Amino acid sequence: MKKLRIGVIGVGTMGSQHAEIFAGMPETELSALVDLDVDKAKKLCERIGVKADCFKDYETMLSKCDIDAVAISLPDSMHKAPVIAALQAGKHVLVEKPLATKLEDCDEMIKFAEKQGKTLMVNFSHRWAASYFNTKSLIESGKIGNVAMAYARKNDTIGVITKSWGWLAESTPAAFLSSHDIDLVRWFIGCEAKSVYARAYAKVLKSKGYDTLDAVQALVEFENGAIATFESGWIYPDTFPTPTDSYIEIVGEHGVVHLDRKSESFEYATPEVYTFPKLSISCRVNGKLQGAFRISLEHFVDCLLNNKEPVTSGKEARKVAEIVEGIHRSIESGQPVSLPL
Ligand SMILES: NC(=O)c1ccc[n+]([C@@H]2O[C@H](COP(=O)([O-])OP(=O)(O)OC[C@H]3O[C@@H](n4cnc5c(N)ncnc54)[C@H](O)[C@@H]3O)[C@@H](O)[C@H]2O)c1
Known part of the structure; x- marks a missing residue:
């Protein structure tokens, strides 16, 4: 071939x-x-x-x-x-x-x-990380009932974000970080968002010359009545033991799922560092990059070879971008924003 x-x-x-x-x-x-x-x-x-x-x-x-x-x-x-x-x-x-x-x-x-x-x-x-993939399967099995509420947070440490991404002023914590969580939670809930209300804090990075937001909180309501909070920020101190703090809670009508990717079951300390390396998205095993990525x-590749529509197609990603845009418009106006835009 x-x-x-x-x-x-x-x-x-x-x-x-x-x-x-x-x-x-x-x-x-x-x-x-x-x-x-x-x-x-x-x-x-x-x-x-x-x-x-x-x-x-x-x-x-x-x-x-x-x-x-x-x-x-x-x-x-x-x-x-x-x-x-x-x-x-x-x-x-x-x-x-x-x-x-x-x-x-x-x-x-x-x-x-x-x-x-x-x-x-x-x-x-x-979407391909074992814990998130299994959450979707659990929800589809009906074992926790319909999703009523979700809470998702991602926070990066300030040193990593300012050193690694010279382009951070062209994005925001909501676009860069919460886009992952919004994609996951929308997939878990299984329907579209109908409104968003968001507020932001913007002082620390601006004082260092980066014209962007420090921290964002958004409340999103979905068409079936489910509600979700998305938090994202770029100002965690560099002493935090992992560059990205990441946590999701899904509350169903009769069950709950906690997805704590802070430590991913691997923590270690040496005289130099105490750290929680991230393993599930991408990590090297036996010389090869393995994981969700x-x-x-x-x-x-499977979609190209077998003429299939990707599960994270452009159209799916547009739904995420629409919620992120709603977050930004709500921050600017101070008002709730109705979706679709
Ligand atoms: N899927 C994930 O889990 C995940 C995780 C982190 C970041 N991302 C996304 O990946 C994208 C890239 O992030 P990154 O962390 O690799 O950024 P990066 O800054 O590390 O890399 C960007 C690269 O693009 C190059 N570049 C910039 N402008 C260019 C141009 N005009 N022509 C050619 N090269 C150019 C830079 O030299 C740099 O090497 C972002 O959209 C980010 O949100 C995805």
Whole structure:
């Protein structure tokens, strides 16, 4: 069988994982890498032992390389242009979450994918984590009844966020962090949101020169009456033992699920550090990256090979972007916002 030839656009924290996983899958071949920092792309090729073409811009890659699909891992607000360019060039697209930071960008990408007849999948990788996947199965089995209420929080430590993501002012904690939780909770509840009310705190990061929000709280009501609170923040102190605090509670009509990904059952302390490394989304086992992130990429490949619609399609991701946009509009206006927008 001919392998699917993949180009990866953006090889930072996430893109380097896309590249490594696609390079090692039996069904795919890593053909090309793009990054503004082309040396980073070349060094990555050396590290993972592949001979892929490396480019500084995706336009050159799309015009020169014979590839079937691209995986895009650029900053949150920069997804639209490469997604549309890749679709226009006849490639299938896997793009990192959130699909976009503006709803109109999501609409353009979805329309373009339909027009071109190509797959557009968004890497909401958390859907494939064992604990979240099993929560969905438990809810579907009826054992906890209909979901009545959910609470989901994600908080990043300030040092990691300011050092790792120079582009944080182009996004917000709600778009970057809560988008994962909104995708999960909407999937668990199984219907659409009808209103959102949100407030935010914005002092700490602004005082350091980053024009974005520190912390967000949002209350979302769904069409079936279920209610959910989403909290996200970027100002945890660096002494917190994990870069992302993550917790979800699902209250059903006669059952409850707690999903505490703070420690993921692995904590250790040395003279230098006390830490809770994250294991379920992506971690190295026997030299290979394993976990939900890999399964999500395998799902993309399965969809391309077997002509299936991805479970985290562009349209699904648009529903998440719509709630995030509702959160931002509510923060700005101070009023509840009705959905759909
Ligand atoms: N699925 C997940 O679990 C998950 C987790 C974290 C982040 N993300 C998402 O992944 C995306 C990327 O995040 P990241 O952490 O890898 O960011 P990053 O800043 O580490 O990497 C971005 C890369 O893009 C490159 N770049 C920037 N502009 C470019 C351009 N115009 N052309 C070519 N290259 C360019 C940068 O040099 C950098 O290497 C974001 O949308 C983020 O929200 C997903």
